[in-house]
Amino acid sequence: MKRFGKIAWAGAGLALLTLGACQINKAxxxxxxxxxxxxxxxxxxxxCSNPLDSTCLVSHRFPTPSDSDKAAKHxxxxxxxxxxxxxxxxxxxxxxxxxxxxxxxSLISLVLLGGHGTNLDAxxxxxxxxxxxxxLTEYDTLVKQGYQNISFACASTGCALLMQYIADGQLATxxxxxxxxxxxxxxxxxxxxxxxxxLVGPILGNSPNPGSDEENRHWYVNRPQEDLKELYTxxxxxxxxxxxxxxxxxxxxxxxxxxxxxxxxxxxxxxLIYKGMRKSDGSHIEAEMLDSRLHVVTRLKGRDPEPSAAxxxxxLRVFKEMIDKSLxxx
Amino acid sequence: MGKWSSIWxxxxxxxxxxxxxEGLWSVGLRTQGFYDFEPGNDWFEGPEIGYSNYNLGSHRLxxxxxxxxxxxxxxxxxxxxxxxxxxxxxAWHFRRNRFFDPIVQVDLGYTRFxxxxxxxxxxxxxxxxxxxxAGFALNLGxxxxxxxxxxxxxxxxxxxxxxxxxxxxLGIWVML
Numbered sequence: 474m475k476r477f478g479k480i481a482w483a484g485a486g487l488a489l490l491t492l493g494a495c496q497i498n499k500a501x502x503x504x505x506x507x508x509x510x511x512x513x514x515x516x517x518x519x520x521c522s523n524p525l526d527s528t529c530l531v532s533h534r535f536p537t538p539s540d541s542d543k544a545a546k547h548x549x550x551x552x553x554x555x556x557x558x559x560x561x562x563x564x565x566x567x568x569x570x571x572x573x574x575x576x577x578x579s580l581i582s583l584v585l586l587g588g589h590g591t592n593l594d595a596x597x598x599x600x601x602x603x604x605x606x607x608x609l610t611e612y613d614t615l616v617k618q619g620y621q622n623i624s625f626a627c628a629s630t631g632c633a634l635l636m637q638y639i640a641d642g643q644l645a646t647x648x649x650x651x652x653x654x655x656x657x658x659x660x661x662x663x664x665x666x667x668x669x670x671x672l673v674g675p676i677l678g679n680s681p682n683p684g685s686d687e688e689n690r691h692w693y694v695n696r697p698q699e700d701l702k703e704l705y706t707x708x709x710x711x712x713x714x715x716x717x718x719x720x721x722x723x724x725x726x727x728x729x730x731x732x733x734x735x736x737x738x739x740x741x742x743x744x745l746i747y748k749g750m751r752k753s754d755g756s757h758i759e760a761e762m763l764d765s766r767l768h769v770v771t772r773l774k775g776r777d778p779e780p781s782a783a784x785x786x787x788x789l790r791v792f793k794e795m796i797d798k799s800l801x802x803x
Numbered sequence: 804m805g806k807w808s809s810i811w812x813x814x815x816x817x818x819x820x821x822x823x824x825e826g827l828w829s830v831g832l833r834t835q836g837f838y839d840f841e842p843g844n845d846w847f848e849g850p851e852i853g854y855s856n857y858n859l860g861s862h863r864l865x866x867x868x869x870x871x872x873x874x875x876x877x878x879x880x881x882x883x884x885x886x887x888x889x890x891x892x893x894a895w896h897f898r899r900n901r902f903f904d905p906i907v908q909v910d911l912g913y914t915r916f917x918x919x920x921x922x923x924x925x926x927x928x929x930x931x932x933x934x935x936x937a938g939f940a941l942n943l944g945x946x947x948x949x950x951x952x953x954x955x956x957x958x959x960x961x962x963x964x965x966x967x968x969x970x971x972x973l974g975i976w977v978m979l
Contacts, residue, residue, distance in 0.1 A: 665960035668839035668967045709841040718882045733925055733963075740963050741884070741916075744923050749882040760922050 501681045501695055502593075511689045512558065515592030519558040519691070521585040529559060531582035532614040543619040547651075547799050550582045550615075552608055554629030554659075554769065555704055556682070558590040559583040560691035561628055561772045568792045575796055584611050586631070588700075589693075597697045601707040605634040609643060616647030624652040624799045628769045629738055630704060632658030633711045636750060640714040645722045651803070653727035654795045657735055657769050660712050660742030662705070670705050674698035687775030712742075715749030724803060726752065728759035730770070730791055737768040763787060827862060829853040831976030833869050835888070837967040838954065845965065847871035847888055851974060855899075862899050867892040867908075886916040886965060890932065896940065904942055908953055910934040914966060927963040934958065934970055948977040 502513055509516030521529035528534065531548050538546060549569065551562035566581040568574050584607050588599025608631075615623055627635050632655040638644050639653070666673065680696045683689055721727055727750065731743035740762065747760045763770060770787055773780040780788075833851040851869035855862040871888040890912035897905045915929035938953025954971035 661965065663962040665964075665967045668837065669969050671839075672969075705839075706841065709839065716880055716883045736962060739965075740926055741928075741965060744884065744918065744920075744926065745882070747920065747922070748884075760920075762923060762925055764925075 501679065505689075506694070510686065511694050512590065512691060513593040513693050513695050515594075517690060518592070519560070519585055519590030521559045521583055522590045529583040529585065530611055530614075531580045531620075532611055532618060535580070536618060538619060540619075544621050545578055546580050546620065547578050547622040547624065548580045548582055548615055548620050549624045549626050549654075549795070549799055550584055550608065550611055552584050552625065552627040552631030552635060553586060553589070554627075554631050555700075556589070556596075556693040556696060557628070558691045559585050560775070561769065562626070564774055564788070565626065565771055565792060565795075569796055574793070576800060578800060579796055582611055582615070584608050586634075593693060593695055593697070596693055597699055599700075599703075601634070601703045604630075604703075605638065608634060609638065612644060612650075613646065621648055622799075623648070623650050624654070625650055626654040626656065626771075626795060627658070628656045628771065629659045630707070632656070633660065633707050636660075636711050636746070637707065637714065639721060639750070640711070640719040649722035649725045651725065652795075652799050653721070653725065654798075655727065655729045655746065656771050656791070657732055657738045658729060658742055658746060659708055659738035660715060660745050661739035662708060663736050663739045667701060667705050668709075670698065670701045674702055685775055685777035688777075691775065712745065715745045718749050718751065720751050720753050720755070721758070723753040726758065726798075728761070728794075728798070730761055730763055732763050732765040732767060732770060734766040735768045763791075825857040827853075827855045828979040829976045830979060831974050833871060833972060833974040835871050835970065835972045838969040838971055839967060845873065845883070845886075846876060847873050847886065848875055849888075851892075851976070853976060860895070863896045865894045865896060867894060884916045884965060885919070886914060888912060888914045888932065900942075900946065902942055904940040906938055906940055906951065906953060908936045908938070908955075910936065910955075910970075914964070916965060927961065930961050930964045930966055931959055932957065932966070936970065936972065938972075946978065948975070950975045 506514050520526050551565060553559060553561040562583055569579040569581050587603035587606050588596045625635055644650055678698055681694050682696055683694045684692060729743050729746050731740050733740055743760055747757060750758060752758060765787060767784060770784060771791055773784060773788055831851045833849060835847045837845055849869055849871040851867055853865050853867040855865040869890045873883055873886045877883050877885050890910050892908050892910045894906050894908035910932055912932040914932055918924060918926050918928050934955055934957045936953040936955030938951060940949055940951035942949045951974050957966055957968050957970050960966050960968050
């Protein structure tokens with residue numbers, strides 16, 4: 474009888490744990506989400522998720538550049554971060570394609586990562602390899618179309634994807650990219666519990682991360698454990714590649730911009746990149762630590778609270794430097 | 804330097820409290836890693852000195868100090884960070900005189916890494932350490948030498964650090 478009692482208590486405990494885990498695992502989509510105010514709902518997808526959209530990718534906007542444009546136009550492929558959408562680079566596009574700032578020579582190609590910007594099911598079922606495919610597709614297409622000056626700008630996880638491609642030599646097929654601009658690249662997560670995602674992921678399940686109303690429309694609020702696992706696999710892979718060391722393609726340069734106080738990407742990642750990703754002649758790339766508390770300071774739109782004047786000035790300076798560097802002759 | 808001096812003074816003070824009579828000293832090699840279920844763990848290695856006394860729970864309480872570093876690995880893999888740990892690790896042995904000896908241990912200490920370039924001079928490059936671990940020791944040769952394994956949890960994992968929560972350690976020792 475005593476033994477039966479113990480078994481009964483253990484069974485009840487297990488049932489409660491399972492019930493609790495199921496509750497936590499359930500994706501969070503409240504009334505506001507269901508009405509389509511959240512990206513997760515699938516009712517308000519990123520416009521760049523439409524394959525017929527002709528405003529996002531340069532390869533769609535200008536598929537047949539003239540011979541003079543092939544050499545004169547400088548394309549920067551902009552890659553957003555984990556759970557984000559092309560919204561993250563809209564401000565930069567607006568700045569760079571302005572005829573004054575971009576000198577009429579800059580074109581920004583907004584790439585939407587695989588599984589992103591559509592609905593939560595698509596996100597949950599995608600792997601980090603799926604996330605990166607559209608980057609390679611756009612780069613290969615631009616190369617085939619004859620563009621000769623291609624650079625990359627990336628934010629957070631977008632940078633991890635790009636570094637993984639550089640290390641694997643997957644961006645060395647055409648003319649070497651001119652510049653890689655890495656904004657708050659994630660190599661080591663600030664939240665170290667992510668390293669135990671395989672262990673605690675099934676217990677924690679979904680980890681919602683709501684932001685401002687504007688951010689909820691352009692970032693997935695829910696972060697299913699499957700995607701957190703993919704994220705950690707990717708960043709750990711890149712960290713190992715950096716520790717082993719790899720080189721940029723010949724004549725390619727890179728600059729890391731890293732916030733000193735960042736709740737998503739550990740600033741120490743900038744040091745690992747500086748040490749591990751070298752130019753083809755073995756020299757160091759450029760790096761700058763930014764006195765900011767924002768993750769990805771190049772995106773200020775939709776933040777709550779409003780960014781400071783110092784953040785705006787910093788954003789403008791980084792934008793200008795990226796354009797100047799990408800347009801400069803080698 | 805101030806922090807390091809404080810740590811060593813604390814360790815020296817606690818060791819003095821244990822008294823000097825009937826002491827057992829050991830010296831060994833300790834390694835430590837982080838478990839993250841992914842290949843490519845960061846490893847730290849270094850010397851460890853242990854001390855126990857009959858007055859400290861009949862030798863069940865052992866006081867250990869260790870210096871662990873990635874500098875050895877850094878010789879072969881130059882891109883890893885040069886990171887150091889200074890640890891004071893009191894351990895409780897449940898079966899000190901037996902072959903299989905379950906242990907619990909806390910790690911208190913300090914870690915820091917070299918920033919290596921003026922560009923990164925503003926990085927927070929140090930952190931206090933507080934961890935709890937459990938494991939076992941295997942006492943060989945009537946306790947003259949042995950090895951141990953323990954794993955546990957780091958409670959302090961700042962945003963800017965290379966300190967992860969899941970930690971484990973392996974070590975060997977010989978009695979002096």
